[in-house]
Structure formats: structure tokens, C-alpha cells
Amino acid sequence: MFDYRAFALRNLASIAPRYLPFADVATAEVPLSRLMRLSLFQVTVGMALVLLVGTLNRVMIVELAVPATLVAGMLALPLIFAPLRTLIGFKSDTHRSALGWRRVPYIWKGTMYQFGGFAIMPFALLVLSGYGEAVDAPRWVGLSSAALAFLLVGAGLHIVQTVGLALATDLVKEEDHPKVVGLMYVMLLFGMVVSALIYGALLTNYTPGRLIQVIQGSAVVTVGLNLLALWKQESRNRERAREMEIAPRVYFRDAWSTLIARPGTIQLLLMIGLGTFGFGMADVLLEPYGGQALGFSVAQTTKLTAILAGGTLIGFGIASRALSIGGSPIRLAAFGAIIGIPGFIAVIVSSALIGPSLFVVGTLATGVGAGLFGHGTLTATIRNAPKDQIGLSLGAWGAVQATCAGIGVALAGIVRDVLVGLPAFSGLQTHTPYNVVFTIEIVFLALAIVVAIPLAARFSQTGAGRVASGPQSNPVEAP
Amino acid sequence: MSEDPDKVWPTGLNLKEAEEVHSYLIDGTRVFGALALLAHILVAFTTPWLG
The missing domain is CATH 1.20.1250.20 (MFS general substrate transporter like domains)
Structure with a gap:
């Protein structure tokens, strides 16, 4: 009789690895297409930067009529996370993972934070500006939720950029590093220019609904592009996983x-x-x-x-x-x-x-x-x-x-x-x-x-x- | 095919690896859930839909 179980097992086992997010083998030569795909994380970073520094700066002051000093304070919040990039980079160097991963977990977490910040940001801004029934809401609700949204986006983009650049450096050989650096910078600039144009076009006729759509759309695009960028980039490595397990604990200070x-x-x-x-x-x-x-x-x-x-x-x-x-x-x-x-x-x-x-x-x-x-x-x-x-x-x-x-x-x-x-x-x-x-x-x-x-x-x-x-x-x- | 007793069907991961992949999913769901809750509360402030 036909052995369905063995048949199913064999077939599933052969197709399943294609649907898992790690590279099958650590190849010596990383093709340009894969690097281009990895550099998409810089597009999302550029997008977040433009939205924070350019678009929301204007929208909060002009359309939402939030006081300019408050806007400046909110937009400066992500800066708090900039010095912490050192710690994030260090943690990704010494990360312990059964899969042998060092960078992917952090890029994924950073993406989640960036997504989360964008997901609550439009509502937080509407509450902050006292839109609709939010006029009656206590002041601290709008302030704290807007601050949280900006902090999340800032934390996310700093994590993604630091660890993403480290992953790109891991992947290519030393003599190719200048090309990778160039590619990463160009993609950041590309992301900033394109998203500035798109945000400008989308927000010419401002409505609160449009603001929600644009910011939450950015959240979805962020997760989509970062997933695409991460997929199968870092190899699963049991050797490295074993070495991670027995590696001595390194302290940040040292x-x-x-x-x-x-x-x-x-x-x-x-x-x-x-x-x-x-x-x-x-x-x-x-x-x-x-x-x-x-x-x-x-x-x-x-x-x-x-x-x-x-x-x-x-x-x-x-x-x-x-x-x-x-x-x-x-x-x-x-x-x-x-x-x-x-x-x-x-x-x-x-x-x-x-x-x-x-x-x-x-x-x-x-x-x-x-x-x-x-x-x-x-x-x-x-x-x-x-x-x-x-x-x-x-x-x-x-x-x-x-x-x-x-x-x-x-x-x-x-x-x-x-x-x-x-x-x-x-x-x-x-x-x-x-x-x-x-x-x-x-x-x-x-x-x-x-x-x-x-x-x-x-x-x-x-x-x-x-x-x-x-x-x-x-x-x-x-x- | 498999000499590792920990190997999980059908991905070829062993137990620890599978648990780690699963932990990313769980963490993601938790973060997502918390943020969705917060977003709903904020929306309720601007346009109350419960009484």
C-alpha cells in the first residue's frame, strides 16, 4: 500500500526549508541582488527619518496646531536612543542563539518597535492635538502616548540601522566593504528622497483620516521591507550556536x-x-x-x-x-x-x-x-x-x-x-x-x-x- | 534521515532551534497585542464608541 505518511514527510521536509528565514549555506560570494535586498532596511530607516524630521514636524505645527516647542521636544526624543546604539551593537556581537544568529533577532525586534511606534503614532498625535472628543481627555494621555510613539520609532530605527550595517559587514569580504557602504548610504538617501516625495503628495490635502492612513501605511511598509531585507540573509549555523553556548560571558565595559x-x-x-x-x-x-x-x-x-x-x-x-x-x-x-x-x-x-x-x-x-x-x-x-x-x-x-x-x-x-x-x-x-x-x-x-x-x-x-x-x-x- | 533525537518534524530543526524560532513569534505577538490595545484606547479617546 502507498505509504502516505512517508510520502508527505519526504515532500514536506524538502520544501519546508524554503519557507524558513535563514540562508541554507554560508556562501563565500554574496551576489549583488542579495545585498540590494538587504539594503532595503536603509529605505525604511530613511522613511522614518523623513517622517519624523520633515513631514510630522510640519503637520504637527501647521495642521494639528501643537506648540512648536512641544513638537521640537517630541522630535528630539529619538535622539535619546542614539548613544545606546553602542550597547545594541555590543549585544548583537555577543548574542546567544540556538540558531547561530547574531543579527537577525535584533533587526526583527527593531522592526517590531518601529512598526509599533508608527501604529500608535497617528492616534497619539490626534489625542495630543485634542481632535474630536479628545479635548476632554487628560493632558498626560496625549503627551505620554505621543512620547512613547516617538521613542518606539527612534529605538526601532537605531536598532535596525546599527545591526543591519553589522550584518552587511558580516556578509561581504573586506575588499568589498567600500561598495557595501556606498550601497547602504545610497539606499538611505533614496529612501529619504522617495518617501519625502510620496509623503508630500499624500498629505497635500490633509485630513485626520489621511494622516492615520499615511503613518500606519508606513508601519506596514516598514515591516514588509524589513522582512524582505532579512529573509535568508544570515545562515543557520550549528557550529556557531555551539560556540555561542560555551563562549565566556563578555561584559560591555571590557x-x-x-x-x-x-x-x-x-x-x-x-x-x-x-x-x-x-x-x-x-x-x-x-x-x-x-x-x-x-x-x-x-x-x-x-x-x-x-x-x-x-x-x-x-x-x-x-x-x-x-x-x-x-x-x-x-x-x-x-x-x-x-x-x-x-x-x-x-x-x-x-x-x-x-x-x-x-x-x-x-x-x-x-x-x-x-x-x-x-x-x-x-x-x-x-x-x-x-x-x-x-x-x-x-x-x-x-x-x-x-x-x-x-x-x-x-x-x-x-x-x-x-x-x-x-x-x-x-x-x-x-x-x-x-x-x-x-x-x-x-x-x-x-x-x-x-x-x-x-x-x-x-x-x-x-x-x-x-x-x-x-x-x-x-x-x-x-x- | 535523522540521527538527532531532538529533531523536529518536518523542518529539520532540532528542539532548541525550533523553540527559538517560536519564541520570536510569541514575542512578536505579545508586542503586537499590547500595541493594538494601546491604539484602541487612544482611538476611544478621540472617537468613543462605547457609550
Whole structure:
């Protein structure tokens, strides 16, 4: 008689692994299509950033009539999680899993938090703004639920980005790291630009219902894209699972002191902080500067952002090429800061002398500089990372980078507003407060270059041969 | 086919691995449930549907 049970067992056993979320084998060569798929997590991060910093900033102030200081406070909440990226990266390095997974569990949890934050955010915002019957609701309900929503989204995006970058670093060989870094940055930028356009189009006719649809739609898209990005990326590895079980417990303090004891790590982090701060301050001020000091229309200032993004893309492209043929990432990052300085000088001078054409050139130059700087410093971080501390190193990079960029954006607005409000400055021209901020940026970029020079010399002595010597061991199989 | 006594039918995972995969599902469901509850409470504040 036909043995149904054996037949079913055989067939199910052969098809089932296809429906499980891990790679069958750890392959030496990871095809580009798989990396492209993995980089989708950066699209969701970009989407969340645009929604927080751009779209909701406007919607909360204009449509929901929430006080601007409260909005600024709410939007700053995700920054609290930025320093914790170091801890998240460390935990993913030392994670214990029966499947041998280190990164996937964290990306999944991060995705859940991001999804959860978006899921409750529209209702929290409606309660906060006192929409409908919520006028009678106690004040703390709206405040605490909105704060929780922003915290969840912030925690989620920091977890996803840190651990996702660590996973990408695990997957590819050392000489391909510049390409991966370039791909990740381009996908982040792509996610930000596309989602900004989509949010803008969807929210032109604002209704509370539309707000709920858009934010909850983002939640669903986040889970969908991150699942697609994660699927079958990290291999199931019983060897590694056994090693995890018997591995001695590492404490964060010890791991951290090992990392910063490596020569150059602190200087590199300092350089990342200074440079990111310098470039980050410009992001929010270029558009109003173009509008107020140079008389650009709204459509023209929007094009400015496109020019800045285009310059950044050019920077990523140059960096990827230069680094994959063996350039020094530190030197490249310093070069980015060096390009940024005349860029900002051009922006400052344009209000007094030549006008819009010089301003556009300056904006493009700062974009290219920011691209080179971002790519160079992240590649340097990855190259400098010990094999068993990739998560921790990327966590430290992300903590410094996200904190400094966030503080830069916040400070830029505060410095400008304070200067505008000062009575001593009331007789001055509109471009003066902006030029003060741009001068601060030049100073910070110069400081970054000062830190970079000895660092570049050190790395060219000790680390120059690392790319030429080829991959040390297959990172996928590394414990 | 199977010499590992812990192996779970039909995925080829062993017991510990299967439990770990299951734990992700359980945690996800809990987080999802808690958030859904919170979202419903917030909606009830804006547009009450129970009395």
C-alpha cells in the first residue's frame, strides 16, 4: 500500500526549508541582488527619518496646531536612543542563539518597535492635538502616548540601522566593504528622497483620516521591507550556536575598553563627531537661507535640497570608486571636509557678492564633501573593527554620528533664532545669523581635518596593507 | 534521515532551534497585542464608541 505518511514527510521536509528565514549555506560570494535586498532596511530607516524630521514636524505645527516647542521636544526624543546604539551593537556581537544568529533577532525586534511606534503614532498625535472628543481627555494621555510613539520609532530605527550595517559587514569580504557602504548610504538617501516625495503628495490635502492612513501605511511598509531585507540573509549555523553556548560571558565595559584601546579609535570617533556636526548643521538652514537671504521661491529652495542630495550622491560614487581601488578612507574623509570648507565659504560670500549661482555651487560642494566624509569615515570604522566587535564598532559610529547630526540640526535652528531675537542684531541684514552658523560649521570641519591628519598618517603606516593582503577569513564563518 | 533525537518534524530543526524560532513569534505577538490595545484606547479617546 502507498505509504502516505512517508510520502508527505519526504515532500514536506524538502520544501519546508524554503519557507524558513535563514540562508541554507554560508556562501563565500554574496551576489549583488542579495545585498540590494538587504539594503532595503536603509529605505525604511530613511522613511522614518523623513517622517519624523520633515513631514510630522510640519503637520504637527501647521495642521494639528501643537506648540512648536512641544513638537521640537517630541522630535528630539529619538535622539535619546542614539548613544545606546553602542550597547545594541555590543549585544548583537555577543548574542546567544540556538540558531547561530547574531543579527537577525535584533533587526526583527527593531522592526517590531518601529512598526509599533508608527501604529500608535497617528492616534497619539490626534489625542495630543485634542481632535474630536479628545479635548476632554487628560493632558498626560496625549503627551505620554505621543512620547512613547516617538521613542518606539527612534529605538526601532537605531536598532535596525546599527545591526543591519553589522550584518552587511558580516556578509561581504573586506575588499568589498567600500561598495557595501556606498550601497547602504545610497539606499538611505533614496529612501529619504522617495518617501519625502510620496509623503508630500499624500498629505497635500490633509485630513485626520489621511494622516492615520499615511503613518500606519508606513508601519506596514516598514515591516514588509524589513522582512524582505532579512529573509535568508544570515545562515543557520550549528557550529556557531555551539560556540555561542560555551563562549565566556563578555561584559560591555571590557569590550568597550578593548575597542577604544585600539590605536586611532578615539580619534576616529572624534573626527566623525566633529565632521558630522559641521555638515549636519547646514541641512536645515540651506533652504531658509536661500529663501530669506537670496530671495529664492519655495520651488527653488526645494531644488536646493535636490542639489545637496545630488552632490552627496556624487561624493558616495567617488568614494566607492577610490576606496575599492585601495585609497585610504581617512584621507578621503579629510578630503571631504576640505571640500566642505570652500563650499561653506561660497555659501557665505554668495549673499554679499555674486549671488545665487555661487550659492548653488557652494551647496553642491558641501554635498560632495558630506558624501565623501560620510563614506570615508564609515568605511574606516568598518576596516578598523575587530572581527568579533563589528557590531560594537558600528554601534559606536552610529551613536556618535546620530547624536552629533541631531545636535547639529537642533543647534543650527536655536543659534539662528537666538541671533534673530537679539536686540543687538536687529539692525543687521537677514543673512547675518545664517552666516554665523555657516562659520561655526567651517570651524568644526577645520577641527575635523586637524584630528584627521595624524590619524591618516597612522593608518597609512599600519593599515595600508590590509586591503592588498586580501580577505583574512570568510566573515560569514567567523564566530 | 535523522540521527538527532531532538529533531523536529518536518523542518529539520532540532528542539532548541525550533523553540527559538517560536519564541520570536510569541514575542512578536505579545508586542503586537499590547500595541493594538494601546491604539484602541487612544482611538476611544478621540472617537468613543462605547457609550
